[in-house]
Amino acid sequence: MPEIIYKVALLGPTRSGKTSLISSALADAQEFLIGTPAKFRAIGSTLKRIQENRQELDGALAAGLFNPGALAGSQDPTMYELSLSVGKSALPIRILDYPGGWLTDNTPEFEEVRDWINECNILILPIDAVVAMEHRGIEQTIAARHRLNVAAIEDAVQDWARERVSQKSPGIILLVPVKCESYFSDHGGRRDKSVELRNRVLLETYKGVIDKVRGESQGDQLLSVLYMPVDTMGCVDLVSADWENAPDGKLECHARYRVRGTGQRNVLGAGDLLVAIAKMIAHAENSIERNFLVDLWRWVTNEDKALVTAIKALNDRPWGARVSKVL
Amino acid sequence: MKDIGIDLHLMTRGSSRDYRFIGKSHVDRWWSEYSKWARFEAPTIIVASRRFYLSGITSTARRDRVGTPIRYVLAGDLQTTDDCIESNAIRIVINLLAKATDELEVKNSFVGLAEVFDKIDNDMIEKALEDDDEASENVLAEIKKQLQALPDAAPSIPISEQQWCSGPTKGGLRALLATAESVLRGGKFDGLAAYLNLADEMDAQRALSRVRFGGIVVKDGPLHPKALARPLISPAVGLSLFLIAAVALAAWWFIPIN
Numbered sequence: 001m002p003e004i005i006y007k008v009a010l011l012g013p014t015r016s017g018k019t020s021l022i023s024s025a026l027a028d029a030q031e032f033l034i035g036t037p038a039k040f041r042a043i044g045s046t047l048k049r050i051q052e053n054r055q056e057l058d059g060a061l062a063a064g065l066f067n068p069g070a071l072a073g074s075q076d077p078t079m080y081e082l083s084l085s086v087g088k089s090a091l092p093i094r095i096l097d098y099p100g101g102w103l104t105d106n107t108p109e110f111e112e113v114r115d116w117i118n119e120c121n122i123l124i125l126p127i128d129a130v131v132a133m134e135h136r137g138i139e140q141t142i143a144a145r146h147r148l149n150v151a152a153i154e155d156a157v158q159d160w161a162r163e164r165v166s167q168k169s170p171g172i173i174l175l176v177p178v179k180c181e182s183y184f185s186d187h188g189g190r191r192d193k194s195v196e197l198r199n200r201v202l203l204e205t206y207k208g209v210i211d212k213v214r215g216e217s218q219g220d221q222l223l224s225v226l227y228m229p230v231d232t233m234g235c236v237d238l239v240s241a242d243w244e245n246a247p248d249g250k251l252e253c254h255a256r257y258r259v260r261g262t263g264q265r266n267v268l269g270a271g272d273l274l275v276a277i278a279k280m281i282a283h284a285e286n287s288i289e290r291n292f293l294v295d296l297w298r299w300v301t302n303e304d305k306a307l308v309t310a311i312k313a314l315n316d317r318p319w320g321a322r323v324s325k326v327l
Numbered sequence: 328m329k330d331i332g333i334d335l336h337l338m339t340r341g342s343s344r345d346y347r348f349i350g351k352s353h354v355d356r357w358w359s360e361y362s363k364w365a366r367f368e369a370p371t372i373i374v375a376s377r378r379f380y381l382s383g384i385t386s387t388a389r390r391d392r393v394g395t396p397i398r399y400v401l402a403g404d405l406q407t408t409d410d411c412i413e414s415n416a417i418r419i420v421i422n423l424l425a426k427a428t429d430e431l432e433v434k435n436s437f438v439g440l441a442e443v444f445d446k447i448d449n450d451m452i453e454k455a456l457e458d459d460d461e462a463s464e465n466v467l468a469e470i471k472k473q474l475q476a477l478p479d480a481a482p483s484i485p486i487s488e489q490q491w492c493s494g495p496t497k498g499g500l501r502a503l504l505a506t507a508e509s510v511l512r513g514g515k516f517d518g519l520a521a522y523l524n525l526a527d528e529m530d531a532q533r534a535l536s537r538v539r540f541g542g543i544v545v546k547d548g549p550l551h552p553k554a555l556a557r558p559l560i561s562p563a564v565g566l567s568l569f570l571i572a573a574v575a576l577a578a579w580w581f582i583p584i585n
């Protein structure tokens with residue numbers, strides 16, 4: 001039965017933790033859905049991919065040190081297939097992950113990815129919190145913008161926003177700093193630099209992104225931007241971040257971490273990604289003219305009511321304490 | 328350099344530059360149709376019609392800027408009509424696959440094969456990734472040289488099963504080499520020989536339903552190659568027959584007969 005597929009895309013540079021963010025969101029999902037009849041499920045090979053990523057993340061925490069280098073970067077596009085289901089009714093969600101370098105190099109392969117991005121209602125921008133925070137002086141600031149690929153992201157966001165507005169279709173951008181453990185004191189961290197991180201991201205590095213969205217939305221309420229910091233590991237502390245010359249002649253940030261306590265991963269904030277997806281679905285489901293057979297199936301099985309109730313419950317769920325609406 | 332009859336494509340990354348194919352020519356990502364059964368970052372082998380794909384070859388020497396070992400992907404198409412060159416090209420691919428599968432059973436990696444790529448000068452690879460044409464040509468020429476120097480694989484033992492599935496055991500991997508050789512010699516869309524790291528036996532059956540013959544190695548497959556029963560009709564034909572029957576039934580029901 002043909003169904004509407006909800007599309008989500010990630011927009012981030014190479015090694016920004018895109019895959020780990022998806023894995024973290026799914027790790028958070030089941031706990032987050034307790035008390036609702038809904039389930040977030042990974043479909044097909046997505047479950048195995050997520051399990052492999054979790055194993056890599058656990059492996060990265062070996063011997064009391066967190067080694068981000070233990071995580072394999074992506075080399076090919078991967079479609080993560082998820083579903084938000086109630087009973088036998090399922091709303092398919094697809095998240096596209098791809099090598100972040102395609103964005104920088106503007107490779108021919110990125111053209112296909114760009115088409116997908118422009119069809120998405122949700123755009124997730126993973127941001128390496130350490131790179132965004134730990135730069136001092138003009139040289140490091142320029143290097144941080146280069147490593148975070150801010151210019152290419154601004155262009156891609158502008159294209160996406162323009163497409164949303166021309167289609168009169170709503171869109172949400174999620175600015176998601178990842179590896180935030182060292183900047184929040186609400187989750188076992190010793191320092192609270194959350195305000196500084198927020199200012200760095202929203203008022204400095206990604207101000208251009210927000211301005212582009214504001215400019216394209218021309219004052220209507222179609223587009224929104226949310227700030228959503230996530231602890232992807234939840235059990236590491238930043239020890240040092242040094243900027244060193246890389247073979248490409250530019251500075252790059254080398255971070256060292258130590259593992260807290262027993263080194264058990266404890267993700268925080270990723271569940272809010274699912275709230276955002278649920279809110280988008282809730283909005284879309286109200287305005288969709290659905291296939292007659294799908295409607296009939298739901299009516300006969302009484303799942304329509306259950307699905308609407310579940311989506312409404314997710315939609316009404318408040319954002320986590322760290323989330324703020326930017327636009 | 329002597330033509331080896333294979334059009335080669337190498338994908339790797341630099342310390343900062345992300346994964347990409349070396350050179351400016353467009354590469355057809357034909358292997359993406361198998362992406363639901365394989366995580367290409369991990370060891371994967373696909374041999375279909377006259378081409379091959381090997382991924383998850385993890386370097387023991389090169390690392391990216393966050394310290395992750397860099398991987399290589401090698402894809403190739405047989406590009407010759409000369410029987411003699413073709414025969415040599417198939418021998419080279421089989422030697423390459425034999426080297427790749429050498430330690431797969433024990434270490435679940437292509438560690439032996441990584442040495443072949445690690446012999447290439449790192450600076451030359453970094454330059455090639457920056458679209459330096461001369462460096463790209465040199466890198467590919469060096470790979471061709473390395474491939475020609477690989478030791479000859481043991482003669483393959485023909486496998487009687489038309490379609491089979493196996494775990495990554497010695498027997499399964501030998502069967503994979505034998506089937507790969509048949510696939511490379513066969514015509515277009517004829518066969519498939521693959522190691523698909525996310526697939527199970529059911530997935531193998533699905534993948535093989537598209538081809539006339541083939542074999543697939545899966546992580547938790549049987550110890551020895553196990554013959555897979557071919558479905559009597561393909562899913563597409565089955566669906567078509569069902570729809571025809573449904574239309575005929577509806578017509579019989581609704582159209583009045585005088």
